[in-house]
Amino acid sequence: MCLQEEWSGILLNETHPKVLFETLFAERYRAETLSDAVTKFARRTRLKVATPVGEHEFDALISAWATREGLSGHWSDLVSNDSDLIFPAGKRVHYFWPKVGDSGQ
Numbered sequence: 086m087c088l089q090e091e092w093s094g095i096l097l098n099e100t101h102p103k104v105l106f107e108t109l110f111a112e113r114y115r116a117e118t119l120s121d122a123v124t125k126f127a128r129r130t131r132l133k134v135a136t137p138v139g140e141h142e143f144d145a146l147i148s149a150w151a152t153r154e155g156l157s158g159h160w161s162d163l164v165s166n167d168s169d170l171i172f173p174a175g176k177r178v179h180y181f182w183p184k185v186g187d188s189g190q
Contacts, residue, residue, distance in 0.1 A: 097178040102147035116140055155181025
């Protein structure tokens, strides 16, 4: 929200990187399995990921990737124009998620 105060046109995308990872890979990643998770993610996305990557950095990487996928039209925005939706912070956000049957690429 602070970034949007500085740059009013910035897109806010709500991400849940651990839930997204579990959705794409049918497994959770934990701190002790982070190296394997980074390897799987890099292989699937074909991104070059610098190592070592910490848990917070990995969450940021997944979140940035999800935003890119949404902005490029590969993923759907789960937020609709339904007037009954509540945005707790008062700002409209996006929630990009893989389309049904998407391989996550």
